[in-house]
Amino acid sequence: MVKVTTKDIIEQFKLELISGEEGIHRPITTSDISRPGIEMAGYFSYYPAERIQLLGRTEMSFYELLPSQDRIDRMSQLCTDDTPGIILSRGIEVPAELINASERSQVPVMKTPVKTTRFSSHLTNYLESKLAPTTALHGVLVDIYGVGVLITGKSGVGKSETALELMKRGHRLVADDSVEIRQDDTDTLIGTSPPLIEHLLEIRGLGIINVMTLFGAGAVLNHKRVTLVIDLEIWDKNKQYDRLGLDEEKMKIIDSEITKITLPVRPGRNLAVIIEVAAMNFRLKRMGVNAAEQFSNRLADSIIEGDHEDI
Structure with missing residues (x-):
């Protein structure tokens, strides 16, 4: 083409x-x-x-x-x-x-x-x-505190509903349903919305809504660098989920490796708040503050001190 x-x-x-x-x-x-x-x-x-x-x-x-x-x-x-x-x-x-x-x-x-x-x-x-190399992914791209978060998951898992709650919390929508991504540099991915569905959000049972009309021009963004992927999946009681955050999963998009977090979905979990905190925590990690590593170090020090007391 x-x-x-x-x-x-x-x-x-x-x-x-x-x-x-x-x-x-x-x-x-x-x-x-x-x-x-x-x-x-x-x-x-x-x-x-x-x-x-x-x-x-x-x-x-x-x-x-x-x-x-x-x-x-x-x-x-x-x-x-x-x-x-x-x-x-x-x-x-x-x-x-x-x-x-x-x-x-x-x-x-x-x-x-x-x-x-x-x-x-x-x-x-x-x-x-x-x-630039381009691809299209099924998901929702949201700007959360300056972090471009791509929310993925199977159809019906609640991506758009979560994005709507994030809009209410003051964050900005870039694209819903289909996210066009181009690779500007080796590790730079820019996400945009197809022109046909720009600023639109589809909510099952409600239909298509215009985010810019409802929440104002400050609730939308034309493009955003993708730096974090959050994959929503239905909670599987037989699966072991990461509880510390020490292991960092990666997802390859075109030629770039992006940090990926898998969030299990079940009734009662406020996904919008969790994703918001995940974006803030991701920013802290990039600034050198890793809560999981700090806890691991404290735990190791505590074990060492306990061994010394036994001696």
Whole structure:
């Protein structure tokens, strides 16, 4: 599935299309950008043709020193069937040789008045965001005291009802039912809601409610980094649940490992409060305060002292 085309970056950055209009629907498959300086010198052995090519003042000032035939050859080699587009920064005038080559190969040539380094940075950030690995998970994403908590569990376990109680307690909804997650960096997962169900919450027996309408704009958030997963499951009396919190379970989403807590669900348990405390405790752990380890150390010290008294 094509995520980004040359037409998208023309619209996003308001680029001036000079030539090669027939190729504006070419797909962009990488966020890497090439500044073909060594190619201007004639070395095309490792030319990254699949990248957007960005020509700045350095490349074009060298190009002006080349003989006429070399100029034609260089621009012809820059324009390949795989090249999604060529952009000239700083409002530099597009040479006729490049226009002719782009029309023959249908490679879009564009201009921007922005400085080369700044434009390269903005374009890279945009492409990394659009081309980042993505997935969709069934669950509810809530911002609790700044912690992005993804609540998962089987259908009907009470995820949405718990999220509703969290909204009443002043926390913010990001997504309900389906959470779209993209991986920006190796360990950074950003969760958003599909546009169709943004700000909506489904409560069985009640139907669909609009959280922003009921609780105000402060009760919703468009996106949030996912840092904690809380999995709700029906209480199993034959299963041993963690009572100290010393063992930290992990869940892999795309390529990132996220802390996971399994919460058993049974009548009488206030899940909203428990999840709220879990988020606060998670923040404390990240700040170096681990209550479970402190208790374990106290217990070990108590045992050692008891052994000394026996002696």
